[in-house]
Amino acid sequence: MKPFFSTLRARQLNGYVCQTCTRQLRRKPQRRSYASTSSRTPEIFDVVCVGGGPAGLSLLAALRANPITSTLKIALIESQSLTPTRTFSPSPDSFSNRCSSLTPSSVRFLSDIGAWKFVRGERVQGYGQMRVWDGVSGAAVHFDAFGGAEKEKRDEGGVVAYMNENVNLTAALLRRVEELGGVEILDGERVEDITLGREAEEGDLSQWPVVKLSGGRELAARLLVGADGANSPVRGFAGIESTGWDYGRVGLVATLCMEGEGEAEGRVKTAYQRFLPTGPVACLPLPGKFSTLVWSTTPELAAKLKSLSPRDFVGMVNAAFRLGVVDLKYLHTLEGGQEEEAAWREDHVGFDGSKIPQRVVGVQDGSIASFPLKLRHADTYIGERVALVGDAAHTTHPLAGQGLNAGQGDVESLARTIEYAVAHGMDIGVRMSLEQYMAERYVKNHVLLGVVDKLHKLYSVESGPLVGLRSLGLGAVDALEPVKAFFMRQAAGTGKIL
Ligand SMILES: Cc1cc2nc3c(=O)[nH]c(=O)nc-3n(C[C@H](O)[C@H](O)[C@H](O)COP(=O)(O)OP(=O)(O)OC[C@H]3O[C@@H](n4cnc5c(N)ncnc54)[C@H](O)[C@@H]3O)c2cc1C
Incomplete structure (x- = not known):
């Protein structure tokens, strides 16, 4: 089976980046691993999200808050422990050094999914x-x-x-996800490997990603979401290349x-x-x-x-x-x-x-x-049973304060795309169901990344x-x-x- 990243459109867009910089990198991703999974039958989920940062948590809150998508069986895998985020109780006279500007558009989305009310307003x-x-x-x-x-x-x-401090946002999102319930949260669990599944009694999983965790569990995903940051293992599994430079x-x-x-x-x-x-x-x-x-x-x-x-x-x-x-x-x-x-x-x-x-x-x-600051843009945000959001899809210079906000835009679009697929009885994992997300976000982010890059160079x-x-x-x-x-x-x- 061929890796699925090479749409003509993605290559054309990628070519646009290539012309602009001599120091560009082609990130060689690891392709899908074809090793068969262990003999055990993986647990089956509709959505497995790798990455519990701002992008991953807001996607889960958005899916659970929407009555149409709230029936999906969802798991979150986060390599860090989420306990410090869950117990975030800051002193009023100290602030985290990791802060991001949130646009009113992001705040509107966070309010819509019911997370903004949990952000500590006195720290914003x-x-x-x-x-x-x-x-x-x-x-x-x-x-x-x-x-x-x-x-x-x-x-x-x-x-x-x-x-706003990033942790103030992730703490609020986690609270909202836990308030809504229905997400299996596997934190402190490293992704050991992602492979394709196999035929099982429950059905043919041979085209489904199966995530193997450090703790031994195996999760098969109808849709695997990479919200796992700039070095995204999910992007690597999907064989999606990214272009950019340091x-x-x-x-x-x-x-x-x-x-x-x-x-x-x-x-x-x-x-x-x-x-x-x-x-x-x-x-x-x-x-x-x-x-x-x-x-x-x-x-x-x-x-x-x-x-x-x-x-x-x-x-x-x-x-x-x-x-x-x-x-x-x-x-x-x-x-x-x-x-x-x-x-x-x-x-x-x-x-x-x-x-x-x-x-x-x-x-x-x-x-x-x-x-370290770098520009990276994945060649595509979607593949068969895979979608990328946030820094897993794109990383930009912070001079315009847009990285996290672009991730919120991705999540809003992907949640809407999944909602449409569920409402119309479509399989949420197939590429055709995910095309709308790609169409709404790719060019928009590409222009943003280009403008920010040119500003950096101009100055x-x-x-x-x-x-x-x-x-x-x-x-x-x-x-x-x-x-x-x-x-x-x-x-x-x-x-x-x-
Ligand atoms: C100096 C600086 C200033 C910035 N300022 C702004 C700003 O003002 N405004 C703005 O919009 N953006 C800003 N940004 C960008 C912003 O911080 C990022 O865009 C944003 O944090 C990305 O969120 P994310 O959820 O996509 O990824 P991350 O925050 O990177 O989250 C990814 C998560 O995935 C987890 N993970 C990774 N690998 C695995 C694995 N194998 N298994 C399980 N989990 C895994 C990680 O532990 C992490 O929790 C700034 C960035 C920098 C560096």
Whole structure:
């Protein structure tokens, strides 16, 4: 039997990516394993979801919350223990360093499936303005959800997005899944192997994926969902290739303590992002005096930043939003003393304090970490009895804060596709039943990944005509309210890219 990834359409789309980058990788997936399963008969499920992150848990909540799909027999396999997620009881004066912006569109979906009510609202911070500027030329654009004729079309509170800890979201989703019941949750269980089944007394499972778990159980899936992140074993089993490249950058994250609660209009605050040649640095508001940092930079500079004392680290973060590129380069060369050096230099630089984040006064202990950044796009999201969602299907640079949101879009679409199949008496696992999901999501995500990739490349340039052009571009965007409104709709997840 041939692997099933190679639709002509997927190859054409894949070709589009290939032309754009010389450092692209073709990820060689392991193909379907044809070794026969053990003699035991596997347990049969309608949906087996591998991965209990935001994408997997929201799919399960969506399927169980819908009366049409709630009759499906569902299992979740998650290699990590879900106990810390289940018992999430945070202290009000500390925040996880893994936070994501959730668009109003994602929040609407999470509300529809009954999960948003379990998110701890006191740990979520909306923002209604984004200040984005070029670290080389200084050209800036200010997006304001409170201005412009488009305001009424956005979230009723004028919110562009909500900053939230990932664990606050997964804890809420898990609570919702457990409230709805009916999902067999197998956490702390590694997927040892995925093979095709065989003919059994219960029927012919020879085209069904059978997941073998570290604990010895075997689960046959009418539909196997890969919500298992960027290195998806399900994608490997299905023989689905992915295309992309490593950015040679890491996303350095930390929980910051600011000098005050920050510029707020009503209940919303402002997000800041400055494009430096090494990558963007973003300061995104959390409740109270907290913010979360996402600083995309080279692995070497990230290692240097991680090695600094908390004081000097804070000095570097303040400098990243205030000092010139040359000053920053110099500060990176120092073994220590960045805080004093940056403060001295800041005294000699004029900047408009209302347009940059408040001063950072501390960094939460143990919150500095970094993650490699890469672009990957699977050639297809579906195969015979397989569907991929979230990072298993696509991974993007975090500069636009869209990765998790794109995963929520996938899940909403896949849940709707499964609902249609069930309602019409179709087999939910066959490719024909899954085509609608592919049609709704693939091109949309492809465009998103392409735009984010181009933005990263555009702002990595330090000198030459591109710097002038991008400054002109930002200036033009800032002057044109309808164009800004368009970008705001994209950021809020309410706009159509195509
Ligand atoms: C620095 C940074 C900042 C970001 N900021 C944002 C943002 O502001 N907004 C946004 O939308 N996105 C953001 N993202 C992206 C976002 O974090 C991801 O897109 C999102 O977490 C992906 O969710 P997921 O459920 O698809 O995958 P994951 O969160 O990777 O979950 C996959 C799950 O599968 C499990 N798993 C893996 N392999 C197996 C196996 N073999 N067996 C069983 N289980 C398995 C894992 O344990 C994990 O729980 C950011 C990413 C980074 C790195």
